[in-house]
Amino acid sequence: MSTPLIILIAVILILVLLYNSLISKKNQVENIFASVDTQLKKRYDLIPNLISSVSKYMEHEKGILEDITKLRAEANKPNISDEQKIALDAKMSSALGSIMIAVENYPDLKANENVMHLQHSLNEVEEQISAARRAYNQAVTDYNNALEQIPTNFMASAMNYSKKDVFAISEIERKNVNVKELFN
Amino acid sequence: MKNKSELTDFYYKKLFGTLQKLEIDRKQLRSRIITIGFFYTFIAVVLFFTLLDKFFNVEMLVFLGFGYFSLGALVYKFLVKDYTHEFKHSIIRPLIHALDKNLKYTPSLHVPQRYFTRSKIFTQAPDKLSGNDYVKGTIDGIPIQFSDIHAQKRHRDSKGRTSYKTMFQGLFVVSEFNKHFHGSTVILPDVAVSTFGDFIGGFLQSKNLSRDQLVKMDSPAFEKEFVVYSSDQVEARYILSHTLMQQLLNYKKRSKHPLFISFTSKNIHLAIEYNKDLFEPSVFHSLLKYKVAMEYIATLHLAIGIVQELKLNQKLWSKQ
Numbered sequence: 001m002s003t004p005l006i007i008l009i010a011v012i013l014i015l016v017l018l019y020n021s022l023i024s025k026k027n028q029v030e031n032i033f034a035s036v037d038t039q040l041k042k043r044y045d046l047i048p049n050l051i052s053s054v055s056k057y058m059e060h061e062k063g064i065l066e067d068i069t070k071l072r073a074e075a076n077k078p079n080i081s082d083e084q085k086i087a088l089d090a091k092m093s094s095a096l097g098s099i100m101i102a103v104e105n106y107p108d109l110k111a112n113e114n115v116m117h118l119q120h121s122l123n124e125v126e127e128q129i130s131a132a133r134r135a136y137n138q139a140v141t142d143y144n145n146a147l148e149q150i151p152t153n154f155m156a157s158a159m160n161y162s163k164k165d166v167f168a169i170s171e172i173e174r175k176n177v178n179v180k181e182l183f184n
Numbered sequence: 185m186k187n188k189s190e191l192t193d194f195y196y197k198k199l200f201g202t203l204q205k206l207e208i209d210r211k212q213l214r215s216r217i218i219t220i221g222f223f224y225t226f227i228a229v230v231l232f233f234t235l236l237d238k239f240f241n242v243e244m245l246v247f248l249g250f251g252y253f254s255l256g257a258l259v260y261k262f263l264v265k266d267y268t269h270e271f272k273h274s275i276i277r278p279l280i281h282a283l284d285k286n287l288k289y290t291p292s293l294h295v296p297q298r299y300f301t302r303s304k305i306f307t308q309a310p311d312k313l314s315g316n317d318y319v320k321g322t323i324d325g326i327p328i329q330f331s332d333i334h335a336q337k338r339h340r341d342s343k344g345r346t347s348y349k350t351m352f353q354g355l356f357v358v359s360e361f362n363k364h365f366h367g368s369t370v371i372l373p374d375v376a377v378s379t380f381g382d383f384i385g386g387f388l389q390s391k392n393l394s395r396d397q398l399v400k401m402d403s404p405a406f407e408k409e410f411v412v413y414s415s416d417q418v419e420a421r422y423i424l425s426h427t428l429m430q431q432l433l434n435y436k437k438r439s440k441h442p443l444f445i446s447f448t449s450k451n452i453h454l455a456i457e458y459n460k461d462l463f464e465p466s467v468f469h470s471l472l473k474y475k476v477a478m479e480y481i482a483t484l485h486l487a488i489g490i491v492q493e494l495k496l497n498q499k500l501w502s503k504q
């Protein structure tokens with residue numbers, strides 16, 4: 001075999017490997033986003049039930065409850081982009097967080113079994129969402145690294161890949177959760 | 185559950201009478217072992233020189249050496265049998281019961297092999313599994329069991345001789361985990377990165393074909409100590425919350441030995457590598473020595489402490 005031919009085969013082989021590694025990173029991101037999405041849907045499904053249980057009691061938080069309903073409606077629209085989903089999730093997390101804190105001010109609500117059940121289900125879903133977010137962020141970091149690092153960056157710009165956003169992990173989430181406190 | 189210093193108190197106060205009695209036995213046993221050992225070695229040396237005159241080759245030497253050690257071990261085991269039995273019943277058992285009355289102690293058994301295999305901590309099944317000091321029961325309503333385990337793999341050399349090589353020797357703990365999961369997640373000491381550095385080590389880890397997918401965790405301290413493989417990227421992070429990662433790091437620090445962890449079949453499995461048989465009575469050092477006592481106390485406390493230390497008794501809603 002002549003030397004130029006060997007070089008040509010080697011170059012093609014390297015290009016194929018680079019291409020495949022980028023594709024697998026992109027698919028990993030999409031794959032994990034699908035599980036984030038499933039968990040987010042689970043949470044959105046809990047919301048109508050939550051709103052109907054607490055709205056009778058919560059006079060001062062009407063505004064937040066309306067916001068939550070609006071956010072949910074927006075999230076349920078077809079064809080929203082991943083970036084929009086990420087933004088909606090952040091808003092939803094903070095709104096739900098403030099409702100959960102507000103529940104503490106209503107002794108009737110706190111003792112309500114339905115609300116308690118919802119609260120626990122929400123906690124469980126939040127844990128799942130948090131895990132999915134962390135997995136997504138790692139996949140995106142791997143993907144974004146490949147987009148910037150040599151030699152995959154040349155291939156990525158040829159393939160027209162662009163950087164993706166990560167979920168912002170809030171400080172509260174980073175803090176160690178005290179499960180005991182949650183259940184008392 | 186008693187803490188370590190309360191347990192030390194218990195050892196020196198409540199068990200003091202028994203310890204003193206055992207101490208007399210130990211001293212007698214020690215002098216007996218030394219006398220027998222001396223004569224045994226003397227005979228072996230005489231035998232060696234007699235044989236040396238007649239026929240000498242390397243194989244003979246190896247055979248004699250092997251025979252000397254295996255027969256010696258057998259004799260030793262026979263000599264300490266009663267003393268060991270007494271020690272386990274009157275010292276180890278009360279110590280375990282002082283930690284929790286619900287725990288059942290069987291000195292001759294070990295954690296069943298199926299638990300060891302299903303943990304997936306080791307990719308190969310052992311050919312020989314032995315162990316002793318089996319403890320089983322519940323702590324705060326959480327099932328737990330542990331024992332000494334010695335897992336060995338058979339090797340055959342080019343001449344067809346078989347030998348057994350240790351895969352793992354140490355403490356093996358199984359307990360119920362407080363979250364639901366379906367896949368398997370294995371956490372191993374990070375040997376590749378600490379030996380070859382981030383770049384090559386990380387590359388080697390991601391190419392480990394005998395394991396599931398590599399999971400990179402978002403805690404630098406945890407990543408430095410451990411490497412995580414899992415069948416599910418999301419589930420691995422659901423199990424390994426930031427809190428649990430911190431708790432496992434603390435646990436690793438306390439155990440001072442290589443720590444292997446896995447989450448399979450609803451349970452958490454911990455393998456702590458000591459490379460020796462645990463809970464065996466000390467023959468050549470006094471049982472009243474602080475260092476000797478602490479080894480029994482610390483090891484027991486470490487195994488039984490996982491329920492509280494890893495908060496396995498605080499269940500999430502879905503598991504209540």
